[in-house]
Amino acid sequence: MEAVTWIVLVIDATLRVSTPLILAAFAGMFAERSGVVDIGLEGKMLGAAFAAAAAAFATGSAWLGLLAGMGASVGLAMIHAFACVTHRGDQVVSGMALNILVAGLGPVLSLAWFGQGGHTPIVADTARFRPIHFPFADRLSDVPFIGQIYSEIVSGHNLIVYIALGMVPLAAWFIYKTRFGLRLRAVGEAPEAVDTAGISVAGMRYRAMIVCGILCGVAGTSLSIAQNALFVRDMSAGMGYLALAALIFGKWRPVPTLFACFLFAFADAVQARLQGVDIPGVGIIPVQAIQALPYLLTVLLLAGFVGKAVPPKASGVPYVKER
């Protein structure tokens, strides 16, 4: 295969893989910036993936699928907020509990509703988010370089990919340029300052968790009815944790987090391309070893290269009025 084509295909795959990752990482950013540690990104994504697939299958509408995905995810986020903000529970325990709950609930409900072992039926193409082809994409695909970039990288993704990329500057704008963002950043750093300024700490954290739920919902939807055509058990495959790692690697800031997501997705795209390829001098690397690549990269980066990651000061700490 020609080198340029190879690169274009890897970039194309990177964009696709990074979509749920970016959405989930930014969901985590809203949660943690408000002071709520959300290890439950994984569960929310998985829950949303199931709800989206089930609703899309039942109604035949991708949009209703998306709505159901967001609804399920926001619901889970509210359970987390109720446990951690209202009742000041341990945030890691609550997040983990939700992850375990959803990991079991998805397959069980699939079995109960659709009679299929741990997955939903296949969703028809009309009820999915299909790749969007930009004008002239086909005709330009033969033009070397520019044409390839346009037709393979710019065009031809499903709607959610574009939503995710568009969401990034919007989220950064919200966090840094608006009143909501100012209060969000404050409540994760110094909730007592927010409280004495006459703003409800719990209110801010609930709002942040709603945003977190919505974004995770979109992420999960993209997994089941955009990139795939059904829900299968454990289809998020640790992506929620990977998103959390990207968030830490990006030091809770939008642009670095975005690039961290790209990096992880790139590693994944490369590993997909390397499977079964005979590398000169090395031979064929076992699939398992290659598949471990993105996770290995995560561990290495977090262990060695992040430097001192300073999380929002109050993240993980329930707010108790104290003197």
Added chain:
Amino acid sequence: MAGEEHRGAAAERGPSGGPGVPALEVVGIQKWFGSVHANDDVSVAVAPGTIHGIVGENGAGKSTLMSIVYGYYQADGGEIRVGGTPVTIKGPEDAIAHGVGMVHQHFMLVDTFTVLENVVLGVEKGYLLRSTLSEARQELERLEREYGLDVDPDAIVGSLPVGLQQRVEILKALYRGADILILDEPTGVLTPQEVDDLFRILRALRDQGRTIVLITHKLREIMALTDRVTVMRAGRVVDHVATAETDRAQLAAMMVGRSVLLRVDKEEAAPGEALLRVESLAVRDRSGVLRVHDVSFTVHAGEIVGIAGVAGNGQSELLEALAGTLASEQGTIAIGGAPVPAGGRAEAARAMRRRGLGHVPEDRQRMGLVTAFDASESGVLGYHRERLYNRGALMSRGAVVDAVGSTMEDFDVRPPLPTLRTANFSGGNQQKIVVGREMSRSPDVLLVGQPTRGVDIGAIEFIHRKLVAMRDEGKAILLVSVELDEIMSLADRILVMFGGAIVGEVSQEEADERTLGLMMAGERADGAEAAGA
């Protein structure tokens, strides 16, 4: 959006309700915390355009009363009136709406934000920050001109010294349109210079017609600044007096309910052998900055050596190195003649304790106590391995509670309940828990850092007397304090630290505020610049 309404309301209402009407009045306030009656029928009237002081022992209920006025706690009974009108204050937002602002003892600031962002937090003018920030910048400039409240609006708050952080708190309140400003122990953490600046600002505010309520333990400040004083004791108001018609001794007696010695009573020291010997010690702080260099001194049995200096001149690091919590770069420390291994390693502090060294750390909340623990647990920290508290591998809770309970009685901790959470004691009583823990073991060498910060005069007298008694038993005491008064009245010898070095030594008889002040500012008594600046 909410902020506009608040500020508008403050502007319409004007500075006060009219002549003779108190700007702020609380009537018959009641507040219980469980079984603690923190406020019992408290009534105070504060006249507009005055500075009103509130004094009282630790745990008298001063902070509780002001937290009720600011809506942080809800009263169990009673009424709050602003400008003569009864108001309900359910939360800080209501207080702000009625023109009440508060500068808390622990600053309520977001360290990672700029000054400007901190000031507008909660009273933004619209959804977008840009216009809010530019408007606020102009308003800040006006306030700075009017009251001399200079601070760079774009500075990151966490990087500012405490004195400036406090200004940000004041600016925050003024920006919210506060006509009534409450300050809870504002000078506890300030250097003398910063205190002077604060007083200048407060006077300027009063002269512009604002009303100020000041809680403090320092009667000197009450006398210098206030127009009227309310004295509280054990949750009740003892009396209100005009400052001009009272003096420190009378206020002290009213606070404590008996007459208090404002001066320390002690005999001439009879120093014995050197118990603590420090030789050419150099210490780096945790970020690698050289904070102490070439410091040598000795403390003998039966004497109190004081280290004076403006905060941040290496005293804290010196104290930590001696206590074993910070590694020394070079030099030696000897206790009772035998050198001790360098600090900083795990277990070093424990080794020091075993050699007979007690340590009352400067910052009780950070280093002295675990505020989330019961008092009994905080009361044995560092000594929890002692046989008395353990039965085999298990701790014996009963023994801990009994031992700490009796220490709490001895050191007059109120309430003397070992099972109460440490955080629920007032600041002064937390300090007594630490002091009790360290002193009751009667160590040969005692390091004390800021022993009376935030502590009421009754308790100060008590702690000072204990220190002198220990000295008379032949113990060596090293006292680090930023309170010149305290150093001058307690220490038999005074070392002055500046820029990480000891720049002078004076005996108690020679010490006066002027010479010490000059040395602390880096000038020797003869006028030459001190070394190590």
